Amino acid sequence: MLDDFLVRAALAGLGLALAAAPLGCFVAWRRMAYFGDATAHAAILGVALSLALSLPVVIGTMVVALLMAFLVGSLTDRGLAMDTVLGVLAHSALALGLVAVTFVPGVRLDLSAYLFGDILAVTKVDLAVIWAGAGAVIALIAWRWQALLTATVSPDLAYASGLDPRREQRILTLALALTVAVAIKVVGALLVSAMLLIPAAAARPLARSPEGMALIAAGIGAMAALSGLWGAFLLDTPAGPSMISAAALLFAATSAVRLLKK
Amino acid sequence: MNLIEAQRLEVTLGSHKVLSHVDFHVAPGEIVTIVGPNGSGKSTLLRTLLGALRPDAGKVTRKPGLRLGYVPQKLMMDPTLPMNVMRFLSLPKRVPAAERQAALDEAGAGTLGERPMSGLSGGQFQRVLLARALLEKPDLLLLDEPTQGLDQPGSAAFYRQVEHIREHLGCAVVMVSHELHVVMSASDRVVCLNGHVCCQGHPEVVAQAAEYRALFGTGTAGALALYRHEHSHRHDAACDHDHGHAHDHGHAHTRSEAS
16 A cells, blocks of 8 residues: 555655644744754755755754754844844744755755645655654653643743643743654655644634643644545645645634634 | 742843843742832833743743733724634633633623623723633632733722732732732832832832832822822731721722822
């Protein structure tokens, strides 16, 4: 069954959607959308590094995404304006990555595969990496769920309960870097944060609890992945952007439902 | 043994030294109120006691196993986070529904359980925060200007609830307040803060202190401080005989309107 490239693509999309949903909820609740962008854009630099050092791409992107996420975290801790820092870092990392890739000798590279994903070329090994990464992200968030929620509602309340919100922030950062690393192959560096944010945003009007929102986001993400893939197959459109488009349509639909309810 | 003790605290936020040489302690069952002008470091002191801020020098010592309940000044609930009151009360520890309802009842918010957090009024929100703090079964309750944004009857009712809870749980209370008439009536000890501890002691003693008058008796607050000062006399006299809380606040309220 895994020999069919469409089945592999579907499973890869599902894996990413399930991991991205709960993490995307935190990205929305904590207003980390640009944080996700900066981390994801840095992944292109990771791609260049991996190729130069002949490392697996997932390792390079993971490492650079982690470094970027912690760099952003520590800079913003020091009170620099978040918007500006993220804007500078996100685009610098992307530009540097694009420049760096051209210096890698002996590689003629289709960059669009890394920018927009190449889900139809997912191998069995890729699939194993994606599901292992997704599983790790889901396990991390499930393990810290209550503490993460408390720290999201109010860092001071978390301190009063004996938690360390900075630790919870680091756990989210780690989960984000993992997600970026596995998402490169699926939707690419430019659309990772869309895969995080749009299903969560689409779930909001239907959800009445944080847990409900994460589950509904997972459902919406899975629907977007599968229907986007199907649409890409029928219409011969790029798969990654088609998945995000499907998610955007679902977002429009749930927003309309909310408006009609009012 | 004191529940919590701070010794020679120095705290810097950014490049601004907010607290210097602050000694502070809370004994079991005591109600301590921190007063001081804006920017005097009241919230900073509270957040340092919580562990949310690290002092540059000095240290905070807690009684081993001390349980803290904290009611912040304000809490921004992001509207993208769907959460009703009952769910909020199960953070970070999951608590049986019956206990959560009991805490809501205790805090005077018994009917709010199913309401979304983002749809609560200021007073309702503070009561829910109080209920959550109670679920920690605190030895020490920290309240940071808990009645900011409430009208007089609202804040009087809130403080009555706090007093009631103190009697019921036997916990100590530290609160930051702008409302000096409330401070005078409800506190065992007042700490007047302005980057350092200006003066402290029994409310009546503090109200007489030159340092306190220098902070509250000049400029814009002149007339008010005079009133409060006068009121504190009356009130403390009454308080020696009667600790009925309903009486205290009702009285304070009428007086302030009359003046």
